[in-house]
Amino acid sequence: MAAIASVPLSFNNGVGSARCPPPTTSPAKVAGWTVLGGFLPSVVVTALGTPAATAIDMTDPQTALEGTLPGWFTPLFLLALGVGTVAINAMTSYSSGPALQSVGVKIDRSISVVVHGVLAVALTPYALLVSDFLETVGNVLRLTVVLLGPGTTIYATGIPLRRNRYDGLALTDETPDSTY
Numbered sequence: 001m002a003a004i005a006s007v008p009l010s011f012n013n014g015v016g017s018a019r020c021p022p023p024t025t026s027p028a029k030v031a032g033w034t035v036l037g038g039f040l041p042s043v044v045v046t047a048l049g050t051p052a053a054t055a056i057d058m059t060d061p062q063t064a065l066e067g068t069l070p071g072w073f074t075p076l077f078l079l080a081l082g083v084g085t086v087a088i089n090a091m092t093s094y095s096s097g098p099a100l101q102s103v104g105v106k107i108d109r110s111i112s113v114v115v116h117g118v119l120a121v122a123l124t125p126y127a128l129l130v131s132d133f134l135e136t137v138g139n140v141l142r143l144t145v146v147l148l149g150p151g152t153t154i155y156a157t158g159i160p161l162r163r164n165r166y167d168g169l170a171l172t173d174e175t176p177d178s179t180y
Helices: 002-009 027-054 061-068 073-102 109-130 133-162
Strands: none
Touching: 061 073, 073 109, 109 133
16 A cells, blocks of 8 residues: 555656647646646545545554455456556656756666666665564655655745746756856
8 A cells, every 4th residue: 555655756647748848838737737737636545545545454454454355356466566566667767867967967867767667666765674674664755745845845935036037048057167
């Protein structure tokens, strides 16, 4: 259940598909469909996950889940979980190149996908077999809050102060003399 619940916290389909619309697309439509694409899957997954999480003992969800599901469904559930995990990470890998490039790492997009995949494959057995999985998920969520909270605050404060006017060329200036 923790793995399923983490999907809406990861890369979201609706947001990613709005990156490169045709130039004639209305900005209101891009914003509307982006919000809907991010909001709707999160609501559906949360609506399904909440009752499911209350039906099992969350101190040991893997074992409790086996007692809740019929025996024939367990392998199908694990297969769906595996396929879903690969699919969500494929989209995340797609974005890892631009994300790394945006923070100044000089790496080709294709190489970044390979590096991302190798790291994910290497860290998954550790997360599942060595560490306490739920504690690891909790630590990642705490780290996300610690990193994204201040960054989002700075960005949200900057919008009204700058009246949402930015110099696009200056944003790409990575020198110490940059305006930004």
